[in-house]
Amino acid sequence: MMNAIPPDADRVVFDRRELNLILSTYGRFVAAGEWRDYGMSFLRDAAVFSVFRRAAEHPLYRIEKRPRLRAAQGAYAVIAMDGRILKRGHDLAQVLRVLDAKLIRPID
Template sequence: MNAAPPFAADPERVVFDRAELGAILTVYGRFVAAGEWRDYAMSFLRDAAIFSVFRRATEHPLYRIEKRPKLRSAQGAYAVIAMDGRILKRGHDLSQVLKVLDKKLIRAVD
């Protein structure tokens, strides 16, 4: 019997590495602290790794942070996509792509 370990890496799936996940969770933590986001989900597919953020777990995702390695040589592997499907930012550097979300966190204070 030659069974794979339960958490063996699947070379057919795209995943976020530790540094990428750390950058995403840093942004996520800031929005959670501000009370804007409450939940997240991750999907690891054959062509993309997707980190979705939610205001409430029962809603559609507010934003999707995607990694699509096949687009690396074209527009860039990383993208932030809004709930309506608009690509807010795409690029080769995840930290630069995530900066588009910083604008969403700035609010006027009374």
């Protein structure tokens, strides 16, 4: 049996609970036909989950975890393609709810 690779102390990562929340949101948007691809980056100061409509584009949204901001505005943020911070906070589930409004559309 293989052991899991130990986390790199020099990088910020999403834990299993955080990834479950993010991938649950991602799955709803994929099912709705809105999102088609994602990418993850694990950097020294942030973990970033980027969402794409198509793989060759700039990300529509970035979901970021920045532990250094935990005591101030909160470690989690959803950032739009143009760089606007749509929501920031301490609770990832609450921060991700800003995206739910994007799924609600009037029926013609």
